[in-house]
Amino acid sequence: MEIRTENPEDLEAVRNVNIAAFGRENEANLVDRLRGTGSTFSFVAVQSDRIVGHIFFSPVVVEGKCSKNLSILGLAPVAVLPDYQRQGIGTLLIQQGLKECRRSGFQAVVVLGHPDFYSRFGFIPASRKNLGCEYDVPDEAFMVFELESGALQDCSGMVKYRSEFRICE
Numbered sequence: 361m362e363i364r365t366e367n368p369e370d371l372e373a374v375r376n377v378n379i380a381a382f383g384r385e386n387e388a389n390l391v392d393r394l395r396g397t398g399s400t401f402s403f404v405a406v407q408s409d410r411i412v413g414h415i416f417f418s419p420v421v422v423e424g425k426c427s428k429n430l431s432i433l434g435l436a437p438v439a440v441l442p443d444y445q446r447q448g449i450g451t452l453l454i455q456q457g458l459k460e461c462r463r464s465g466f467q468a469v470v471v472l473g474h475p476d477f478y479s480r481f482g483f484i485p486a487s488r489k490n491l492g493c494e495y496d497v498p499d500e501a502f503m504v505f506e507l508e509s510g511a512l513q514d515c516s517g518m519v520k521y522r523s524e525f526r527i528c529e
Contacts, residue, residue: 361449363456366402366414371395373411374404381439391437393524394418401433401464403457405440405449413440415453417461418524420470422491424517433461434521435471454481458507467511468504470519475500490516 378388405413417433440449471478483503489512493502
């Protein structure tokens with residue numbers, strides 16, 4: 361299994377992975393809208409020359425009290441082809457993605473997802489770091505992971521995703 365940065369020739373395969381994984385086009389359309397907006401990261405999982413998984417990170421902002429140079433990303437979506445799920449591919453994508461985000465100088469990543477899954481990577485409820493989500497979601501489902509220890513120490517406020525997340529499908 362190879363985890364690598366998405367290439368321009370991967371776009372159709374990435375779109376197909378997202379559609380197959382979620383059973384709809386919403387997430388694939390979101391990735392298409394976000395791609396190229398700046399400070400985004402897109403990685404693919406390749407097995408036997410076939411793209412079988414995808415993960416995407418895009419910038420978010422905190423409206424509230426935070427350091428002006430705090431850089432936070434939102435993880436969304438992570439997708440694996442149905443026939444390849446439950447084989448650790450999503451885990452590899454998240455682990456490698458977080459490493460690359462840290463290496464690129466980002467201090468934290470937020471995710472809206474299943475607490476049992478994301479807690480395995482060190483994500484905790486964002487409310488424990490005084491961060492809220494702009495969407496009405498269960499507290500335990502909106503989580504954060506500090507890529508840089510203490511990065512969110514003096515931060516509090518509402519996390520806002522890019523406007524592309526709010527476009528109706």
